[in-house]
Amino acid sequence: MSSFVTDVMAEVKAKNPAEPEFHQAVREVLESLTPVIERHPEYRSARLLERLVEPERVIMFRVAWQDDQGGIHVNRGFRIEMSSAIGPYKGGLRFHASVNLGILKFLAFEQVFKNSLTTLPMGGGKGGSDFDPKGKSDNEVMRFCQAFMSELFRHIGPNTDVPAGDIGVGGREIGFLFGMYKKLRNEFTGVLTGKGLGWGGSLIRPEATGYGAVYFAQEMLATRGESLEGKTCLVSGSGNVSQYTVEKLIQLGACPVTLSDSNGYIYDEKGITKEKLAFVMDLKNARRGRIREYAEKYAGAVYVPADSRLDHNPLWDHAAHCAFPSATQNEINGKDAGNLLKNGVFVVSEGANMPTTTEGVARFLDAKILYGPGKAANAGGVATSGLEMAQNSMRMSWGRQEVDGRLREIMANIHQACAQTAERFGTPGNYVNGANIAGFLKVADAMMDQGLL
Numbered sequence: 001m002s003s004f005v006t007d008v009m010a011e012v013k014a015k016n017p018a019e020p021e022f023h024q025a026v027r028e029v030l031e032s033l034t035p036v037i038e039r040h041p042e043y044r045s046a047r048l049l050e051r052l053v054e055p056e057r058v059i060m061f062r063v064a065w066q067d068d069q070g071g072i073h074v075n076r077g078f079r080i081e082m083s084s085a086i087g088p089y090k091g092g093l094r095f096h097a098s099v100n101l102g103i104l105k106f107l108a109f110e111q112v113f114k115n116s117l118t119t120l121p122m123g124g125g126k127g128g129s130d131f132d133p134k135g136k137s138d139n140e141v142m143r144f145c146q147a148f149m150s151e152l153f154r155h156i157g158p159n160t161d162v163p164a165g166d167i168g169v170g171g172r173e174i175g176f177l178f179g180m181y182k183k184l185r186n187e188f189t190g191v192l193t194g195k196g197l198g199w200g201g202s203l204i205r206p207e208a209t210g211y212g213a214v215y216f217a218q219e220m221l222a223t224r225g226e227s228l229e230g231k232t233c234l235v236s237g238s239g240n241v242s243q244y245t246v247e248k249l250i251q252l253g254a255c256p257v258t259l260s261d262s263n264g265y266i267y268d269e270k271g272i273t274k275e276k277l278a279f280v281m282d283l284k285n286a287r288r289g290r291i292r293e294y295a296e297k298y299a300g301a302v303y304v305p306a307d308s309r310l311d312h313n314p315l316w317d318h319a320a321h322c323a324f325p326s327a328t329q330n331e332i333n334g335k336d337a338g339n340l341l342k343n344g345v346f347v348v349s350e351g352a353n354m355p356t357t358t359e360g361v362a363r364f365l366d367a368k369i370l371y372g373p374g375k376a377a378n379a380g381g382v383a384t385s386g387l388e389m390a391q392n393s394m395r396m397s398w399g400r401q402e403v404d405g406r407l408r409e410i411m412a413n414i415h416q417a418c419a420q421t422a423e424r425f426g427t428p429g430n431y432v433n434g435a436n437i438a439g440f441l442k443v444a445d446a447m448m449d450q451g452l453l
Contacts, residue, residue: 019102032436057081065147079127082108085446089125092166113439114375120386145176164193190392193385202388204403210244212380217349219415220370229253232320237327264305265315326351334359350374376435
């Protein structure tokens with residue numbers, strides 16, 4: 001890194017102590033931007049990097065709610081409004097015990113560049129709570145969501161900040177949140193995305209992140225004259241992103257063989273079929289069960305419980321061609337990356353946000369495999385959220401084929417922008433540099449045009 005970028009990184013660490021995920025996300029972007037700063041000294045003079053790493057607004061609040069037995073619980077709610085240079089803040093809400101300020105700042109920072117890459121007019125934000133919906137009744141989740149929205153509603157709006165779902169926030173939670181917003185504001189607007197189809201949602205929105213990650217892999221493979229047909233694929237997670245990644249892989253003739261949750265993973269050498277996926281969707285979306293039940297139902301499938309004592313994740317130690325990490329941040333470390341390369345994986349398309357550690361990314365880049373970072377590969381979700389916002393603004397709905405067609409076009413355009421930008425700045429084939437630089441340039445130019453804010 002240049003001395004200038006090193007100085008910025010030192011300042012970030014000093015101002016944001018004990019936030020390793022945020023430091024990691026900022027470092028990756030800053031390392032890519034060194035040649036940009038050298039070519040554009042005006043960005044340095046305007047202190048764009050220093051401004052970009054500082055959120056425009058951080059909102060933190062208490063959320064008190066009551067469980068079914070009458071017990072009172074207190075959680076913490078957040079909304080990080082990172083950048084509105086190119087549009088209203090846009091980014092998901094995450095409900096998970098691991099949520100803290102540093103994790104949400106990393107996600108909001110990533111979201112700025114991801115949203116920029118979609119070419120849609122959306123700024124970057126992120127929010128959530130350390131509330132965990134797992135094991136809670138529908139009524140408990142409803143009471144929490146209503147308490148959460150009773151504060152958040154003051155800070156969001158269809159032209160200000162438009163949250164969506166993320167880990168722990170699916171259709172059920174979006175419904176409860178939207179209902180409370182509507183009641184408090186006495187208005188029916190497109191303030192949240194991921195809504196039900198009957199009240200402002202968009203077709204393909206639930207599928208979009210998973211489908212988009214597969215479309216991005218397809219685009220990368222096409223640069224080498226290959227396709228996904230016949231490829232063995234490792235997929236982590238078993239939530240929304242993972243389910244629809246598997247669905248699209250099956251449609252394109254690939255063979256997904258793994259899924260996981262926090263307790264462990266399943267490996268099905270025969271491949272996860274359409275019928276087996278339907279079982280997983282019912283298990284996870286309706287019965288809210290654990291992935292081990294897959295191995296109990298299907299002969300030949302193996303369940304491996306999670307072991308925190310291991311220095312690697314055995315899910316990534318199977319022979320395959322492609323990997324789709326779709327669970328959470330930093331799930332692939334340096335050893336996992338080595339195992340993937342050893343076992344023949346040459347395509348990695350990230351469905352989760354920053355699922356690969358710095359060491360893992362370096363190994364992928366050194367091996368010159370087709371590596372699609374999350375801010376590019378998983379941008380399909382927020383892109384389709386942007387399409388939902390457009391439909392809400394026009395008071396109309398598009399058909400499934402039209403939305404899917406727009407999603408495919410957006411993912412192809414993101415791939416093209418990443419590939420062309422990487423080549424333009426001297427690192428052909430490096431989608432990390434391409435994504436970071438292409439996303440940054442649009443935001444930087446908007447900030448220059450709008451003056452010192």
